[in-house]
Amino acid sequence: MSEKLFLSGSLEPPGDKSITHRALILSSFIKGEMSVEGALLSQDCLSTIRAVRTLGLKIKISGVGPSKRANLLIRGGGIDSIALGKKPFLVEAANSGTTMRVLAGMLAGRSGIFKFDGDASLRKRDMTRVLEPLAAMGAQVQYHDVPGKAPFTIQGGNLTGGDFALDVNSAQVSTALILAGLSAQGKTSVCTRDLIRDHTTRMMTHLRLPFETENNGLKIIVECLQGDLRARDLQVPADISSAAFFMVAALLLQSSQIELLGVGLNPGRTLVLDVLKAMGGDIELINERTYGLEPVADLKISYSGQLKGTTIAPERIASGVDELPIIALAMAFAEGTSVVRGAEELMQKESDRLRLICENLTMLGINVEQHSDGFTIHGSGPVKHPMNITGLWKCDGDHRLAMTGHIAALISGSDLQIESPESVDVSYPGFMIDLRELTCEN
Numbered sequence: 001m002s003e004k005l006f007l008s009g010s011l012e013p014p015g016d017k018s019i020t021h022r023a024l025i026l027s028s029f030i031k032g033e034m035s036v037e038g039a040l041l042s043q044d045c046l047s048t049i050r051a052v053r054t055l056g057l058k059i060k061i062s063g064v065g066p067s068k069r070a071n072l073l074i075r076g077g078g079i080d081s082i083a084l085g086k087k088p089f090l091v092e093a094a095n096s097g098t099t100m101r102v103l104a105g106m107l108a109g110r111s112g113i114f115k116f117d118g119d120a121s122l123r124k125r126d127m128t129r130v131l132e133p134l135a136a137m138g139a140q141v142q143y144h145d146v147p148g149k150a151p152f153t154i155q156g157g158n159l160t161g162g163d164f165a166l167d168v169n170s171a172q173v174s175t176a177l178i179l180a181g182l183s184a185q186g187k188t189s190v191c192t193r194d195l196i197r198d199h200t201t202r203m204m205t206h207l208r209l210p211f212e213t214e215n216n217g218l219k220i221i222v223e224c225l226q227g228d229l230r231a232r233d234l235q236v237p238a239d240i241s242s243a244a245f246f247m248v249a250a251l252l253l254q255s256s257q258i259e260l261l262g263v264g265l266n267p268g269r270t271l272v273l274d275v276l277k278a279m280g281g282d283i284e285l286i287n288e289r290t291y292g293l294e295p296v297a298d299l300k301i302s303y304s305g306q307l308k309g310t311t312i313a314p315e316r317i318a319s320g321v322d323e324l325p326i327i328a329l330a331m332a333f334a335e336g337t338s339v340v341r342g343a344e345e346l347m348q349k350e351s352d353r354l355r356l357i358c359e360n361l362t363m364l365g366i367n368v369e370q371h372s373d374g375f376t377i378h379g380s381g382p383v384k385h386p387m388n389i390t391g392l393w394k395c396d397g398d399h400r401l402a403m404t405g406h407i408a409a410l411i412s413g414s415d416l417q418i419e420s421p422e423s424v425d426v427s428y429p430g431f432m433i434d435l436r437e438l439t440c441e442n
Contacts, residue, residue: 004442005410006303007250010259011434013238014067015040017427019199019264019294021098022175023234024048024074025106026203027057029182031078032231037292039236041068043426044096051091051103055082067430069236078228079110079183088113088153095119095350095397095426098172101130104154105176108139109183111157116150121350121397123150130176133164137184159184161223165191168345169318171268174220175200181222182209191219194315197268202293207232235292237264242428243299244272244323245403246438248330250301251281252383252411258438260299262291271312271320273299275327279307279334307334309379314342321345325404328357332366333411334379341374350426351396360405363391364412386413395419399426406435 015038023036025048039045041064049059058075091107091114093100100116104127107114117123128148131141140155161184164177174190178200181188201220204211207229212221243260250256265273265288277283284300307330317340320327324346331338346354358370364387367378393405393416402423409416424431 005413006253006440006442007246007256007258007438008440009438010261011246011438012067012261013242013246013263013434014042014428014430015069015236016239016264017042017044017241018098018171018197019236020045021048021096021102022199022203023236024052024072025102025179026200026207027074027076028052028055028082028106029079029209029225029229030074030076030207030231031228033073033075034231035233036072036074037233037235038069039072040239041070042429043094044098047092047094047096047099048103051093051099054089054091066433067428076231079225080228082110082112088115091116093118093122093150095121097122097125100150101127101172102176102179104130105134106179108134108137108154108156108180109159113153113155115153118150125149125350126348127152129168129170129173133162133173133177134180137162137180137188139180161186161188163189166193169194169196170345171196171200178211178220178222182225184224187221187223189219189221191215192318193218194318195268196318197266199266199294203234206234206293237291237294237296238262240264240266240269240272241322242431244326245407245431246435247272247276247281247283247299247301248326249407249411251276251304251307251330252333254303255442256301256303258301259286260301262296263299264291265295265297267295268319271316272323272327274316275310275312275320276330278310279330280304281307306382307379309334309336309338309377311339312341317343317345322349322400325353325357325400326407328361328375328377329404329408331377331379332361332364333381333383335381336379338377338379339374341371343374344372349398349400351398351401353398353401356394356396356398356401360393360401360408363393364389364408364414383411389414389416392417392419395423397423399423399428403428403431406432410435410439
């Protein structure tokens with residue numbers, strides 16, 4: 001691999017995955033027709049589209065671009081129009097934890113029988129963080145194989161609201177319980193310890209769905225929804241989680257300078273931006289504005305020479321847990337020591353990301369210490385390109401690890417074998433196309 005590769009040009013990353021999921025699921029509450037502009041058509045989001053179509057939503061897809069951004073026209077008949085029957089509805093979530101957890105919350109309050117299943121990876125993931133609170137509200141949950149994991153069936157209806165202080169700072173769990181509360185008798189409150197992404201409440205405000213907040217927005221209170229919501233159009237900004245891979249590559253590859261356009265900067269999602277700037281990354285926010293319901297900006301990223309190590313406080317983890325694999329790669333080639341603690345959630349993702357981050361960086365020759373809740377990375381300093389390492393970059397079917405592996409191969413000048421490279425389609429189907437588009441050679 002040439003040692004003269006660098007990144008140059010501009011790119012609009014794909015639509016935000018979290019926002020696309022929530023737009024699709026919340027549209028189940030609307031009566032009428034609404035458009036969603038710039039939605040993501042990754043494998044995860046397609047799982048949600050299939051699921052809500054099964055439940056009765058009509059969705060027309062148009063304007064599909066190379067990064068699988070598209071416009072959706074959604075027609076809903078209101079929450080009571082969900083076609084219910086005696087036979088169970090199958091919600092096939094494939095690899096999507098968001099599809100499974102959030103729809104479990106929404107459907108737990110509906111009169112019906114709903115069976116949830118997923119692929120081999122999703123079947124390994126813990127679902128008790130959602131299903132135990134739903135059971136406490138009155139949902140009947142039956143596990144078909146392993147307790148706490150898919151496949152499972154929910155017999156919904158007759159929920160009673162409750163007060164939930166979440167042990168884990170999960171926007172998925174928070175959203176699931178909020179949606180369950182919209183079909184429950186009495187009030188339901190959901191409280192997180194730290195700041196998380198607030199896409200759900202932004203959409204609720206936009207759709208004029210009533211709720212209250214306390215404790216600086218960390219506590220959300222809802223009551224049973226009376227009547228359908230009026231359809232209102234939505235716009236989806238570019239996903240900062242997808243932008244993060246190019247941010248790190250540009251900071252580490254000499255002569256690089258790129259612009260990433262229209263990137264969402266939700267206050268609960270800015271960990272990667274804050275950490276890279278704290279490490280000395282040359283990142284400039286241009287044309288800050290509001291797009292749809294979210295703050296966005298164009299990001300100008302330039303090669304920064306020597307990054308320096310940093311520490312991420314545990315209370316910040318929730319604002320960027322999905323970006324920790326690519327952040328760890330930046331830490332690996334920084335000067336000094338970086339510490340990440342309070343990141344147990346890494347072990348609850350599509351893979352054991354905590355273990356695989358450490359194993360992959362060790363394969364690159366980086367000094368890494370794995371802890372029960374994080375890692376310490378003793379950075380090697382700027383990349384001595386080319387490193388010419390050959391080895392297997394382990395992913396265990398995890399899309400974010402696969403994309404991190406491709407960036408690791410690029411910046412190190414190494415011929416790495418990326419395990420399960422097709423997994424990038426889960427969140428970023430056009431990743432390799434966009435990476436090639438930005439990659440230049442002197």
